[in-house]
Structures are given as C-alpha cells and as structure tokens.
Amino acid sequence: MPDLFDLVVVGGGVIGLSVAWRAAGRGLRVAVVDPAPATSRTAASYAAAGMLAPVSEVTYTEEPLLRLGLASLERWPAFAAELTRASGHDLDLRADGTLDVAFGSDDLAALDDLAAFTASLGLPAERLTGRECRRLEPMLAPSVRGGMLAGGDSWVDPRRVTAALLAALGRAGATLVPDRVTGLLTDSGAARGVRLAGGGGLSAGRVVLAAGAWSGSLEGMPPEVLPPVRPVKGQIMRLRSPEPVLGRCVRGAVHGSHVYLVPRGDGGLVLGATQEELGFDTRVTAGGLWELLRDARELVPGVTELEVTETIAGLRPGSPDNLPLVGPTIMPGLDLATGHHRGGVLLAPLTADLCANGDGADPVLADLAGLCSPLRFAGAAPPRPPGTGPVENTPREQR
Numbered sequence: 119m120p121d122l123f124d125l126v127v128v129g130g131g132v133i134g135l136s137v138a139w140r141a142a143g144r145g146l147r148v149a150v151v152d153p154a155p156a157t158s159r160t161a162a163s164y165a166a167a168g169m170l171a172p173v174s175e176v177t178y179t180e181e182p183l184l185r186l187g188l189a190s191l192e193r194w195p196a197f198a199a200e201l202t203r204a205s206g207h208d209l210d211l212r213a214d215g216t217l218d219v220a221f222g223s224d225d226l227a228a229l230d231d232l233a234a235f236t237a238s239l240g241l242p243a244e245r246l247t248g249r250e251c252r253r254l255e256p257m258l259a260p261s262v263r264g265g266m267l268a269g270g271d272s273w274v275d276p277r278r279v280t281a282a283l284l285a286a287l288g289r290a291g292a293t294l295v296p297d298r299v300t301g302l303l304t305d306s307g308a309a310r311g312v313r314l315a316g317g318g319g320l321s322a323g324r325v326v327l328a329a330g331a332w333s334g335s336l337e338g339m340p341p342e343v344l345p346p347v348r349p350v351k352g353q354i355m356r357l358r359s360p361e362p363v364l365g366r367c368v369r370g371a372v373h374g375s376h377v378y379l380v381p382r383g384d385g386g387l388v389l390g391a392t393q394e395e396l397g398f399d400t401r402v403t404a405g406g407l408w409e410l411l412r413d414a415r416e417l418v419p420g421v422t423e424l425e426v427t428e429t430i431a432g433l434r435p436g437s438p439d440n441l442p443l444v445g446p447t448i449m450p451g452l453d454l455a456t457g458h459h460r461g462g463v464l465l466a467p468l469t470a471d472l473c474a475n476g477d478g479a480d481p482v483l484a485d486l487a488g489l490c491s492p493l494r495f496a497g498a499a500p501p502r503p504p505g506t507g508p509v510e511n512t513p514r515e516q517r
C-alpha cells in the first residue's frame with residue numbers, strides 16, 4: 119500500500135504549521151495532527167507576544183542561539199509577505215526595533231555590559247541615555263536611566279500568523295486532522311506514520327514531531343526518541359488602550375527582574391512574561407500578574423490605566439541548552455522540530471527551511487542545522503515527568 123502522506127506533522131503550533139506549509143509548497147502531501155491547531159490555550163504559540171528580537175534577547179554564552187535567531191529574523195519579511203499572499207491575512211509584522219531600558223543603577227550596569235557585548239559581535243544596537251529613550255517613547259517613566267535600541271528587531275502577532283498558516287495550508291490542499299497522536303506506526307524500526315486516538319492511523323514517508331512543550335512526553339513514542347523537552351510556564355497579560363501607548367517593543371529590567379511590553383496594531387499591549395518551572399501547571403496566578411504589573415508600571419506608569427482584556431499562561435518547550443531540536447532522530451523517518459523555548463515565533467521561518475533542507479543542499483542551512491541537531495542528545499534520558507522530583511520555581515526571567 120502506498121503511504122497516504124509524504125509528511126505527517128504532529129502539532130499545530132507556529133512551528134508545526136510552518137514546517138507543514140513549507141512542505142505543502144514543495145508539492146508534498148501533508149497532514150497536520152492536532153486536537154486544536156493554532157488555538158490550544160496552553161500552547162506557547164497562542165500565549166506568545168511575538169517578539170522577533172534576537173539582538174535584545176541575546177545573552178552571554180548563547181551565541182549559537184543568536185546565530186539561529188538572526189538567520190530567522192532575516193527570513194521573516196519574505197516569509198510574512200509570502201504567507202500574506204497565500205492566505206490573504208495581514209500578520210501585523212512591525213520592524214521598528216526593540217528598546218531595552220534600565221531602571222536601577224544595577225540594571226544600567228547590566229545594560230552597559232550587554233551593549234559592550236552586542237558591539238563586540240558587530241550587532242546593530244545603539245546605547246541611549248534616559249532622555250533619548252523618552253524622546254523615542256514619551257510614555258516611559260522619568261526614572262528610566264538609559265537604554266539600548268536594537269534597530270533591526272521586529273515583532274508580529276502570533277495568533278494572526280497561525281491563523282494565516284491554517285488558511286494557507288487549507289488552500290495548498292494540506293489535511294488537518296483534529297485528533298491526538300497515540301503512537302507511531304513503524305516498519306523494520308523506521309517511522310511510517312502515526313496512530314490516532316480516534317482510531318486508525320495515517321501512513322507517511324516521514325513524521326515530524328512538533329508538539330511544543332508536550333514533545334518530551336508524547337504517548338506511545340519509543341523512549342529513545344523522545345526529546346529532552348520540558349514545559350516552561352509563561353504568564354502574560356493583554357491590555358487595551360484607545361491610543362497606542364508605545365511605538366515599539368520595550369523590554370526592561372527593574373532591579374534584575376525582566377518584563378516586556380509589545381504593542382499591537384489595534385491598540386493592544388501585551389505584557390510578559392514569567393518564566394516558571396512548574397511542570398504542566400497553567401494556572402494564572404495573582405503573584406505572576408502582580409510581578410508583571412509591578413515592573414511594567416515602573417517603566418511605563420500609564421499601563422495601570424489600561425483595560426485588561428486577557429490573562430493567560432502558556433508552556434514554552436524548553437531544552438537543556440536553550441537551543442531547538444530540529445532534524446532527524448536516531449529513528450529513520452522520524453524528525454523533530456521542537457524545543458524552541460522562548461524563540462518559537464522568531465525561529466519558525468528558519469525551522470521550516472531547515473526541515474525542507476533535509477538533503478543538505480543549501481550549505482548555509484546545513485551549517486545552522488548542525489547547531490540544532492537532535493542527535494546531540496541521542497541516548498539522553500527523557501525529561502523527568504513533572505511532579506516526580508524537586509520543583510524549581512524560578513518566578514521571573516532569570517537569564
């Protein structure tokens with residue numbers, strides 16, 4: 119019997135849908151399996167603010183991640199334009215840069231270090247005084263001490279992106295299967311499709327696991343191919359104002375605690391995000407929201423006047439080295455596209471291209487693929503199921 123599909127993607131978040139869309143564009147018969155593609159409330163793609171900010175989010179020791187982020191940011195304008203053409207959806211992609219600001223003298227010292235680091239890497243980032251920051255963003259508090267403008271950083275509305283991907287996949291003839299995967303179909307040790315909770319299965323030449331935070335604990339998968347991916351909770355608030363409060367994305371440190379504010383084209387403002395290691399817990403807590411508001415108000419006092427439209431907690435797919443896992447596993451026919459942690463939206467176009475470059479035809483992509491090969495963890499133990507060991511609660515972004 120011939121395979122029903124060339125490719126089955128497990129997971130309908132921004133990564134899975136992007137991989138599927140690229141493959142459908144290459145003429146492959148594609149299916150995406152997800153009980154709630156693009157709309158699962160606890161998935162990272164649905165909660166995400168949409169910062170495309172490899173420069174302002176750069177940290178020491180994470181230069182490989184920066185390389186991936188810059189390569190994907192470069193792809194975003196063409197990816198967005200193509201997706202808009204294919205779907206008819208506007209993605210609210212903006213490229214006005216990210217302003218990183220400092221509140222206390224300790225934050226300013228950290229910002230100076232970051233500015234020196236970005237300069238040493240030749241990145242496009244400009245150090246600004248507090249007054250220069252307020253000239254760019256008049257709603258910033260007088261107490262903001264200084265900042266750094268990462269002029270190339272951008273942002274996008276992730277919910278528009280996933281809705282557009284679903285529409286484009288439909289137009290490209292891909293199949294969406296609203297079901298849960300309960301295992302792999304295998305033949306002589308190779309993946310040949312997936313089993314479905316609703317009964318039956320889908321045969322395919324290749325399976326890509328792109329199930330975000332759930333990728334490390336998918337039912338029915340051979341333990342040796344389960345990636346060491348764990349959920350990292352992020353709480354987010356969405357606010358609305360009649361007039362735009364900010365012209366660009368603002369990230370800030372308030373005595374070492376980080377917060378970001380991402381404006382939406384419709385007057386919305388997204389505040390994020392906590393970073394908590396609590397397994398699959400997705401409760402929105404008073405403490406989480408209080409921390410977000412406490413720090414956001416120090417930087418932009420006017421936020422407390424705004425209407426709250428949504429509070430949400432999503433689960434990022436964290437990996438042991440903060441790099442994604444993209445590419446073939448030790449099982450023939452089974453690839454991964456997961457572990458994107460804080461950068462799933464940013465890294466979606468690159469991930470889709472990496473998956474499409476399986477033969478290594480593009481040497482630039484092949485080089486980047488080496489950074490995120492799942493084989494670096496081959497033989498690693500799967501992550502400990504939540505609740506079976508000590509819980510580390512890291513309440514805010516500690517990087």
Ligand code: GLY
Nearest residue numbers: 352390391460461
């Ligand atoms: N990229 C921002 C976050 O994960 O909170």
